Amino acid sequence: MLRDGAPTLVLTGAGVSAESGLATFRGSGGLWEGRDPMDIATPEAFTRDPVDVWRFYAWRRRQAAAARPNPGHVALAGLEAALPQFVLATQNVDGLHQRAGSRRVVELHGSLWTLRCTRDGRSSTDTSLDFPEFPPRCSCGAMLRPGVVWFGEMLPEEAMARAERAARTARVVIVAGTSSLVFPAAGLPAIARDGGAWIVEVNPEVTPLSPSASERLVGPSGTILPLLAAALGVASSPSCGTRRARSCGSTRAPARAATCSSGRWSISGFRCRS
Numbered sequence: 001m002l003r004d005g006a007p008t009l010v011l012t013g014a015g016v017s018a019e020s021g022l023a024t025f026r027g028s029g030g031l032w033e034g035r036d037p038m039d040i041a042t043p044e045a046f047t048r049d050p051v052d053v054w055r056f057y058a059w060r061r062r063q064a065a066a067a068r069p070n071p072g073h074v075a076l077a078g079l080e081a082a083l084p085q086f087v088l089a090t091q092n093v094d095g096l097h098q099r100a101g102s103r104r105v106v107e108l109h110g111s112l113w114t115l116r117c118t119r120d121g122r123s124s125t126d127t128s129l130d131f132p133e134f135p136p137r138c139s140c141g142a143m144l145r146p147g148v149v150w151f152g153e154m155l156p157e158e159a160m161a162r163a164e165r166a167a168r169t170a171r172v173v174i175v176a177g178t179s180s181l182v183f184p185a186a187g188l189p190a191i192a193r194d195g196g197a198w199i200v201e202v203n204p205e206v207t208p209l210s211p212s213a214s215e216r217l218v219g220p221s222g223t224i225l226p227l228l229a230a231a232l233g234v235a236s237s238p239s240c241g242t243r244r245a246r247s248c249g250s251t252r253a254p255a256r257a258a259t260c261s262s263g264r265w266s267i268s269g270f271r272c273r274s
Helices: 015-020 042-049 050-066 071-082 096-100 157-169 185-194 221-233
Strands: 008-012 088-090 103-105 110-117 124-126 144-148 172-176 198-202 215-218 263-268 271-274
Touching: 008 157, 008 185, 015 221, 042 050, 050 103, 050 110, 050 144, 050 172, 050 198, 071 088, 071 157, 071 221, 088 157, 103 157, 157 263, 185 198, 198 221
Parallel strands: 008 088, 008 172, 088 103, 172 198, 198 215
Antiparallel strands: 110 124, 110 144, 263 271
16 A cells, blocks of 8 residues: 555654653653653643743753654655655654654644743744743743643644544554554544554554554564665655764664564565464
8 A cells, every 4th residue: 555655644652752762751761850740741730830840841852852863763754755645643742753854744742842922822943952041931021831732731723633634534554652542642543444544553562552453563663664664665864954864873774574463574565474
């Protein structure tokens, strides 16, 4: 299907960024100063102590800036360039997909690099790593907040609508590195499946999506996605906003094959042979 240019939706989660060294909220390393980030990333926490919340997000911005796109990010950028109907919906907020060269990105949970005025809701892009004060201030004098979706908040309406449209028209959906626990993003594969799409899960762990996936490719996305790109003849060339290709890390496809739920993955396509 991919060889025929079938409409494709990719949904990525924290596991993809974890392969670049970024801690996940739910993983064993998902702590900040010994605290659960899920107790900090809330509107209530920001109302209670905006300085504390901004210290956390300043740390996250520094971590994201220091991270490099991994081969999985780069492979997806290559797939986008090769497929005319391709949408990448991500739950990640670190911007690594864009740094790898992806352009058709839907940021379901916002971005670390967006700031939003708490008075009028206007958003702006800001990539600085140091602020003169916490919390930073808008030109109008109001506090700025991180442009991310906090626990208990609605997803951006426009972003979710775009992702749902892509799910309804997709013939192939690749779900990579996500726990499939966070809704409404986790509901996108079901929308696509109802329309007859082939659902491929790329994950080293079993998730709630696993039983209903058309196919499971068991392994890290940084291993499997470059193999997929190579099978389609896609060159995974990094485009990370730097002059040195090595800033993305190695883009060479791993030599070993990935395994899927029914045996070994045939690199010629989404088929498993027992």
